[in-house]
Structures are given as C-alpha cells and as structure tokens.
Amino acid sequence: MSSIKPAGRAPQLLVALYAAALFLPFLGSGRTLTHHEGMVTVPALRMLEDGAWIVPRYAAGWWLDKPPLANWVTAGVFALSGGFSETAARLPAALSAVGLAVLMATLARRFYGDATGLMAGLVQATCVYALMQGRLGEIDMLFALLIAAAHVVLALQWGRGDLKLSLAAGVAFHTLAGLAVLTKGLVAVPLLGATIIAFAIIRRSFKPVAAVFLTPGIVSFLAVTIAWHVGAYAVAGDEAIEQWRYNYLERFGGKFHLVSEPWFTYFTSIPWLMAPWTVALLIGAKWLWRDARRPDAQLEKFLWCWFLGGLVFLSLSAFKHKHYCLPILPPLAILTAKVVQVHLQRVPVHAPRFYAIVFAVIVIAFAVVNAFVMPKRDPRRPLVDFVRTQTSRLPAEAKLLVVGLGQHAAYPYIQHACRYVDDPPQVKAIVNDPAQQPLYVLTLAAHLDTAEKEGLAFEVVATEPESKKTPPPKRLVLVKPRATSD
Secondary structure: OOOOOOOOOHHHHHHHHHHHHHHOOOOOOOOOOOHHHHHHHHHHHHHHHHOOOOOOEEOOEEOOOOOOHHHHHHHHHHHHHOOOOHHHHHHHHHHHHHHHHHHHHHHHHHHHOHHHHHHHHHHHHHOHHHHHHOOOOOOHHHHHHHHHHHHHHHHHHHOOOOOOOOHHHHHHHHHHHHHHHHHHOOOHHHHHHHHHHHHHHHHOOOHHHHHHHOOOOHHHHHHHHHHHHHHHHHHHOHHHHHHHHHHHHHHHHOOOOOOOOOOOHHHHHHHHHOOOOHHHHHHOHHHHHHHHOOOOOHHHHHHHHHHHHHHHHHHHOOOOOHHHHHHHOHHHHHHHHHHHHHHHHHOOOHHHHHHHHHHHHHHHHHHHHHHHHHHHHOOOHHHHHHHHHHHHOOOOOOEEEEEOOOOOOOHHHOOOOOEEEOOHHHHHHHHOOHHHOOEEEEEEOHHHHHHHHOOOEEEEEEEOOOEOOEOHHHOEEEEEEEOOOO
8 A cells, every 4th residue: 555654764874875885986997988978078077167157068069969967067076076087977977876776765665664665775776777877977867866856756745645736845846857857958848747647647637737737836947947048048049949959859750860769669678777677577567567556556556657658758759769768767666676575575584585695796796897897898998098198298388179079088088278179271270370389189080181181281199099999080190280381
C-alpha cells in the first residue's frame, strides 16, 4: 500500500556513502575528456576567461547548443577548485549521480520504509546508465536529477491520493522544471508533461493537469526560463532563434541527421542501461503489474506513468540516443527495489547474502576498473599529451591562434593563451600583422592545403603522433606561419 512513512536519514546516509564510493574516486585519473565532455567544459572555461555568462563561447562562435546551467555549475567548480582539471569537470555529474540515488532512496522510504528505500538507492547507484554517465562531465546526470526531483515533488502528494499541489510544492516543481530547461532545453517540458498527462488519464481526472498548470508557482518556471532566452536573444540575435529551431523542432523530426532511429530503439537499449537489475524487473514483471492495479496503488501508477509516458514521447522523436532516456529510468529503481524486497522476504537466509555480495563486487570492481584499466585504455592520451607539451613550450610573448578545430577534445588542454579564429581572411590578416609576431597556429592537418591555396606560408613545428583512430587529415599540427605579400 502506498502510505507515507515517517521521515528518517539512515538509509539515505548509507546510500550517499555507497554512491560516493562509486562515483567520486579516480574521477581525474581515468581518461581524458571526450569531445562531448568538452561541450560542457569548454564553454565553462570561456565564461571564466571572457565573462560571457549569458551565452558562452565555444571556439570562435556562440555556444547555443544547450542552455548554460551545466556550464555555470562547471565554471563555479573550476573557480572554487583553482582551475581546470578532469576531476573538477566531472564532479557535477558525479554529485548528481549521488544525489539521484539519495533522492530515489528518499522517495521509496517515505512510502515503503527503510529497507525498500535503502535498496532503491543502491539499485539506482548501480545501474549501468548511472555508472556510465555518473563519471562523465556531461549534462545528462544533472538533467536526470532535476527531472527526477520535479517528479518527486508531484509523487509526494499524488502518491498518497491527493491530486492537488500546495503553493510550496507548485513553486518547487516549476522551479525545478525551469532549471531542467536551463540544463537541456525545452525537452524537459514534454518529459514532465507526458507523466502528468498519463497520470491524468490513468486517474480519469483533469485534476493533475489543473494542479500543475493552474498554480501561481508557474510564475517561477516562466521567470527562470524566459529570462535566459530573452537574454540569449539579446546577445546572439537570429543565431539563437535558428539554433533553438534546430534543437527544439528539427532534431525531433530528424532533419539534418543522416539516420533516423526506429521507434523501438529504446526498447532495446533500456534493458542494457538498467543492467544488472533488468533481470529482477523481468522476473517481477507480473507481480509489478498486479501490484500497480490495486486501487490504492497511487505511487505505483505514478511511477509507471513517469517511465511509460516519457518512453512514448522519446520514441516519437526521429533522432534518438541511448542517454536521452536517462530521465525516465529512475522510477524503475524503486520498482526494482520492491521486487528485491519480495525476494528477501521469501528467501530470508540466502538472499541478503547474495545482494550484499552483488553490491560489494560492483563497488570493488568499479574502483579497480577506474583506477587501473581505464587509464591504460585512453585513446585520447597521445593527443592530450601532444597539446599540453607543445603549447606549454611556446615562448611567453608568442601569440597562438586556434583555427578550425570544431568540437575538438583538445581545447581544455591548451596551456597557452590563445585566440580562436575560423575565418580564413581574418587568419591571413593576423598572419601579416607584424604586431602579432611571433605567431603560432594550432589546426588540423587537413587545413594546411587550404592555407597554401590562400597564399599562406608556414613552417610545421610539430604534428600529433600517429594513431589508428585518427586519420592523417584529422591530426593536429602546430605551425609557425610566415607573413606573405598579397
């Protein structure tokens, strides 16, 4: 039965300690940043350099692919920790993963007691998707945490049969929804809306929809989201409109992408993302179905609406990726915990030992992999070493141009003050300006032929080491251009 239990802290504390042991050690000693992590890190570093906090820059242009909340958080961590490091870049995601586990433990405990709360938090922390994304400096774990927190606000009231929202709950929900929009854009709205509409359909009542949209708390959502979009338009103008059209509409329809994924994509990826707990969900599926059909199973119905409502929305999008479904997976941790509790009750001697071994093996194996295996399997290490070494050797008075790298993994590792330029005529003008000497250019080997056609002469100082994963045209080169006459 879905009934509120007295609040407590012991299960949440145990979950927090266990999750911290999983996600926090060796954040910076594993692998160098991926280019996806650079999408958070590079704009954050540029914010600290040039103070462009409303719309940060990436290379030579504005960064409008996602709103800037994750960049703000990461920039704050850099400022507090003394600058860039892989550990600092990944800390927001790791803390979000810990917070998400504690959040699921809290919700489960409020309705089902200490044991189920503890198990829900541990399951959440040990799913494959949490283990993968919780140690990557990307936006997905922060986004999943905010979406989950907004759902929990609703669940705490609707799960006990009350379809209203207090003013405080309304403000909390809409503030969290607004922050989710500032993390990954307006996709947060249909992800939350799908749950609300699905729950209203299940309850055969318009009250859930009215409770969310007819509340003064919606002002907090509008204040959080509109303010940034207006500010971004004031800074970037029509470029912002074009980027939002692409992100909010055209990606959903599959425009500009080479392949549209089939509608069943998430049905094949979710079992892997929920591993190793997919087995428990499959074994307990029939029991979970019967449990959710009970008249008083309001929280169970809400959890299924959270998962299935979001799944329907995501499946309608032409462009799909496995990590897009992360925000709809946390309710499965609570449902899994309920199945595990049934197992523990039916096999009271051996089942507790089994799960204790499972959680111990996961935390030990994960630590060993991150401490010893991942550092040896880092395909970007030669690139990073090249960039760090070559840019740190430049004379203090030298000027450095970074040209045409796109969304490259090299940016955070440049050790010399630099200027980002992608316009060929501007590059030529800088090269021919005596005030810019001595001048060096970091670019891709593929751009050297173009430079020669533009009449630029240069001396190759260093070339990125050969790698099977990086074809010669994609390798970085550091060159010293020579002034030429037009």
